[in-house]
Amino acid sequence: MASTKAAPEASGVHGPTRAAIGVRTLREDRWWLAPLTTFVVFSAFIVYATWRAFANSHYYVGDYLSPFYSPCLTNKCGAAADFGTPFGGFPLSAALIILIFPLGFRMSCYYYRKAYYRAFWLSPPACAVAEPHTTYTGETRLPLILNNIHRYFWYAAIVVGAILTYDAALSFQNFGVDGHRSGHVGLGSLIMVVNVAFIWLYTLSCHSCRHTVGGRLRHFSKHPVRYKLWTWVSKLNVHHAKFAWYSLFSVAFADLYIYLLSNGTISEARFF
Amino acid sequence: MAYTLKLKIWRGDKSGGEIKDYPVEVSEGEVVLDAIHRVQGTQAGDLAVRWNCKAGKCGSCSAEINGKPRLMCMCRLSDFAEDETITVTPMRSFPVIRDLVTDVSFNYEKAKELPSFSPPPRDGDNKRRMAQIDVERGQEFRKCIECFLCQNTCHVVRDHEENKPAFAGPRFFLRYAELDMHPLDTNDRRNLAQEQAGLGMCNITKCCTEVCPEGIKITDNAIIPMKERVADVKFDPLVWLGAKIGLRTKDNDGRTEV
Numbered sequence: 203m204a205s206t207k208a209a210p211e212a213s214g215v216h217g218p219t220r221a222a223i224g225v226r227t228l229r230e231d232r233w234w235l236a237p238l239t240t241f242v243v244f245s246a247f248i249v250y251a252t253w254r255a256f257a258n259s260h261y262y263v264g265d266y267l268s269p270f271y272s273p274c275l276t277n278k279c280g281a282a283a284d285f286g287t288p289f290g291g292f293p294l295s296a297a298l299i300i301l302i303f304p305l306g307f308r309m310s311c312y313y314y315r316k317a318y319y320r321a322f323w324l325s326p327p328a329c330a331v332a333e334p335h336t337t338y339t340g341e342t343r344l345p346l347i348l349n350n351i352h353r354y355f356w357y358a359a360i361v362v363g364a365i366l367t368y369d370a371a372l373s374f375q376n377f378g379v380d381g382h383r384s385g386h387v388g389l390g391s392l393i394m395v396v397n398v399a400f401i402w403l404y405t406l407s408c409h410s411c412r413h414t415v416g417g418r419l420r421h422f423s424k425h426p427v428r429y430k431l432w433t434w435v436s437k438l439n440v441h442h443a444k445f446a447w448y449s450l451f452s453v454a455f456a457d458l459y460i461y462l463l464s465n466g467t468i469s470e471a472r473f474f
Numbered sequence: 475m476a477y478t479l480k481l482k483i484w485r486g487d488k489s490g491g492e493i494k495d496y497p498v499e500v501s502e503g504e505v506v507l508d509a510i511h512r513v514q515g516t517q518a519g520d521l522a523v524r525w526n527c528k529a530g531k532c533g534s535c536s537a538e539i540n541g542k543p544r545l546m547c548m549c550r551l552s553d554f555a556e557d558e559t560i561t562v563t564p565m566r567s568f569p570v571i572r573d574l575v576t577d578v579s580f581n582y583e584k585a586k587e588l589p590s591f592s593p594p595p596r597d598g599d600n601k602r603r604m605a606q607i608d609v610e611r612g613q614e615f616r617k618c619i620e621c622f623l624c625q626n627t628c629h630v631v632r633d634h635e636e637n638k639p640a641f642a643g644p645r646f647f648l649r650y651a652e653l654d655m656h657p658l659d660t661n662d663r664r665n666l667a668q669e670q671a672g673l674g675m676c677n678i679t680k681c682c683t684e685v686c687p688e689g690i691k692i693t694d695n696a697i698i699p700m701k702e703r704v705a706d707v708k709f710d711p712l713v714w715l716g717a718k719i720g721l722r723t724k725d726n727d728g729r730t731e732v
Contacts, residue, residue, distance in 0.1 A: 214633035219569035221576075222490045228541030228561055312678055312698050319677045326629040329681035330541055330566075338634045340675030347674065350701070350709040409694070413702035420725050421657045423605030439694065 215332050226332035233328035240321035247450055251301075254457055258295035260464035261457075265372050266390045268457040269397060271297045273365050284372065285365070303362055307355035308450075312409045313443045315349060353410040363398070363405050370394040389471040390459055397456040400449035407438035407445050476501045477556045481509055483521065484563040487572045493561060500551055506562060507535055507546035510574070522573035530687055533621030537574050538563045543623040543685045565626040580631075581622050584642045587670060588649055589732045592661045608657045614695060615652040617688040618645065624682035624692060630675050642671035644682035644692050651696035654703055662729040668704045673697070 261268040262282035273285040276296040326333040373391040416432025462468045479500045496513045514521045526532040535546040568576035624644040650667045667673045682692045
């Protein structure tokens with residue numbers, strides 16, 4: 203975001219034409235709390251997700267498949283390879299093949315952009331709080347200009363959402379030793395259903411979704427169905443940030459539950 | 475109940491200035507602008523302050539109150555504890571003229587750069603027609619009172635004076651979006667919004683939305699939709715291909731790029 207070009211020593215709010223106020227902000231509220239919270243939580247998620255993505259173990263148990271590894275496309279996936287093994291002998295973790303899609307979707311998401319520009323890049327850390335950078339080019343250059351292809355990651359997110367829905371549906375069945383299948387409801391299934399619900403709410407409240415279904419039009423009156431869809435997505439879109447957080451927690455929790463089940467730390471709570 | 479407000483005001487001009495104490499008696503129900511006027515009337519007759527309607531509709535009394543960009547006339551004293559100090563400074567993104575008055579001509583220069591609404595010829599009965607839902611779409615944007623608090627808080631120019639020539643700011647992205655969504659406008663400003671107005675410099679950190687006294691969702695309803703519209707013409711190969719083979723051009727019929 204910042205270029206290497208040197209800026210004048212006194213610029214921004216300390217520039218020669220601005221009111222001479224010595225401090226970078228006069229805000230007295232706890233403006234630092236929101237970016238700090240974002241920084242801590244997102245960092246914790248990044249550490250956890252990186253560890254789990256590279257771990258390449260304990261990502262499925264019975265019919266529960268971790269959302270970090272779904273769809274599982276390598277030979278190591280065993281019974282969890284619901285979509286075949288096109289990457290058969292892939293030597294690294296199966297998660298590394300597919301995580302680019304949810305990762306790219308979130309990295310280029312309009313809400314996450316706001317969050318990480320504020321919390322990680324301090325550009326700005328909060329409103330009316332001067333940022334530390336001397337120069338700024340925004341999203342006009344590589345790599346940040348790539349955020350403009352957010353819609354393509356949204357297309358992929360639709361597919362990911364469909365696959366996770368399929369996983370959640372599969373989680374309600376039992377494998378018998380003779381191949382016989384029967385239904386059950388366990389805590390894991392409920393966790394996967396809640397997770398996929400939040401994933402869909404996050405995906406369908408996306409700004410690119412809002413644009414695609416109808417926002418791009420100039421004549422709502424000529425497209426009544428798309429206008430209706432746009433009003434629905436607009437209602438969801440207001441809560442996009444909330445869904446971004448909920449789905450971040452739910453996907454990590456679903457993975458953690460399956461990890462703990464898989465390595466035997468906990469046992470499944472079954473309702474029937 | 476009257477009480478003595480611990481008020482601080484930045485006094486000075488482009489050669490320098492300082493924050494000075496002006497303890498002033500205020501009453502329940504008053505706003506910051508009332509306190510400023512009382513200081514002007516009783517203690518500092520030469521205090522420069524720009525104001526007009528005192529009703530949050532003219533957009534004149536923009537300033538920073540305890541560091542937050544706000545309208546002085548819409549900032550109630552009851553939002554603060556009686557023993558709390560209130561510090562009022564001019565907007566910090568624009569050149570200061572004197573005391574609380576800044577030179578906001580940057581915004582008028584940017585307004586001039588934006589090609590105006592350009593309707594098509596009238597219908598046979600000498601009228602133009604729009605459906606009600608298309609009329610309603612732009613109403614939120616027309617609530618803008620041009621207080622320029624969004625322009626003031628936008629870090630792209632607040633923290634980087636050198637960006638001013640290349641960046642129009644949120645108030646004008648709002649206008650770009652309004653016109654781009656207007657079914658009767660014949661100008662296509664999407665490339666212009668990116669190239670001349672610097673839409674790509676916005677990193678959607680939403681401070682413009684946070685400070686808007688009219689509650690306009692500038693980022694979600696104007697800037698992001700405008701970024702998506704720019705992506706249609708500049709960053710999306712599928713839309714480009716669709717337009718080339720004639721699949722997706724109907725909605726843009728009658729528009730020419732400016």
